[in-house]
Amino acid sequence: MKVILTKDVEGWGTLGDIIEVKDGFARNYLIPRGLAYPANDQYVKHVQEILNHKARKLQREKEKALELAKKLDGVEIEIKKPIGVTGKMYGSVGTNEIAEKLAEKGLEVDKKKIMLRSPIRNLGSYNVQIKLHPEVSATIRIHVQPE
Numbered sequence: 039m040k041v042i043l044t045k046d047v048e049g050w051g052t053l054g055d056i057i058e059v060k061d062g063f064a065r066n067y068l069i070p071r072g073l074a075y076p077a078n079d080q081y082v083k084h085v086q087e088i089l090n091h092k093a094r095k096l097q098r099e100k101e102k103a104l105e106l107a108k109k110l111d112g113v114e115i116e117i118k119k120p121i122g123v124t125g126k127m128y129g130s131v132g133t134n135e136i137a138e139k140l141a142e143k144g145l146e147v148d149k150k151k152i153m154l155r156s157p158i159r160n161l162g163s164y165n166v167q168i169k170l171h172p173e174v175s176a177t178i179r180i181h182v183q184p185e
């Protein structure tokens with residue numbers, strides 16, 4: 039039986055794929071769970087509309103990410119941290135603090151999008167990448183200075 043997938047099904051395909059499966063698998067598993075429809079003209083058109091809507095939404099998200107990336111590229115942030123007698127920094131600089139400093143500059147970025155492998159634990163300047171979209175990223179410069 040040919041079915042068109044309405045959701046990604048691991049090991050079988052992704053949304054919009056037309057696949058050939060056994061009748062029992064389609065009738066007892068895929069169709070009742072809303073994972074697929076029989077592959078007739080009506081359902082193919084319906085799934086194509088879903089795919090087109092999803093593509094337009096992804097394009098809008100990418101355009102917004104590109105606009106924000108233009109604003110973010112080259113931004114420099116200064117973060118002051120207390121320093122001990124030995125010259126070591128107390129605490130560290132994490133994604134929360136970076137997101138807060140960006141918000142102070144009027145640039146709203148989700149802390150999960152800031153690509154920081156580990157918290158910054160030393161003074162100095164660092165380039166940090168912000169991944170706004172799978173295809174769009176920006177780089178900011180962070181200066182960690184003594185308080």
